[in-house]
Amino acid sequence: MNQYHSWQSWVQQMMNQMEQQQKMIEQLQKKIEQIQSIEHPPKTVIEKIEYKFDQLKIETLEGTLQIGLTPNGSDLSEIGDLYSNQGKQLPQTDDQALHFLQEYMVSDIPVWMNQYCRDHDIQVSEKHKERMIEDVRKQLPQRMEYYRNQEPEAPPETLFHQIQTEIQHSIAQYFDTIQGDEDR
Template identity: 70%
Template sequence: MMQQMEQQKQMIDQLQKKIEEMNSNEKPTTVIERIEYHFDQLKIETLEGTLQIGLTPNGSDISELGELYANQGTPPQDPVLHSLQDYMTKDIPPWMNQYVRDHDVPISDEHKQHMIADVRKQLPQRIEFYKNQDPEIDETTLLHQIQTEIRQSMAQYFENYKGDGE
């Protein structure tokens, strides 16, 4: 029994020494020698702005560069998209608040904002979808169709939603 205790004591001493060695050693540093970027694997959703590298267009003087940027207006925005963006800003938040109150849906304001942002991203595709379905569709009809679709989709989401925290 004494011999076993002596062996265990030796083993404990050895383990303590190893622990001390490990603690005293400096932690290894990570060296990053080379980073390779594979731009062909990136997904770009939106690319906006102007990139000028080297000479200015038409060999113009550098003093005219400010004029070059000033003359570049933003592209004309689709009036339906503009109206829908206004609708998402002014009409949908009060509608959502009323709907969740009437149907007792426990949802945070942050969650509602995420929903609105998600729908905003989809607006250009929905406009294209309806225009492709009926190329002769007038703007008012298109606007009302998408507004109705937004309200119906959100109402359906709220009906299936269990509430925040679940």
């Protein structure tokens, strides 16, 4: 009888311990889910969007829309055009170059976009242009890092001019592919 009683109490003790462990596991799983949701915010997934960027078809689009900043191609007639600073002080550090690019996006690009649209008879709403500018501005740090990795020894003003040229070329390519927009 004594053994039976101790056996029963041992089983009861093990059951209690298992319940406590199960509760602890559930709490830990909840904490892990909370941490993962903070580190990886939910993504918006847009499926099956087709653009005619040289017949490129996109089946699934996730994350931020990138307008296609590419280093290839340029409308410049002379290599010297790339390095004309239009009377502005040249950046001495990568941080200054990034700051100058942010200013360029706010002050010069809207004027350039309006002129380009007028010259090519393209109808794009101001709201659409603002979204494009904001999207490109968000990409500037990554583009600076990309060019810095490509040319570690390049002076900041070179990177500034490369990205400046890339921005104009990419926006021009985008405008050339759209048929106008509905946000007018």
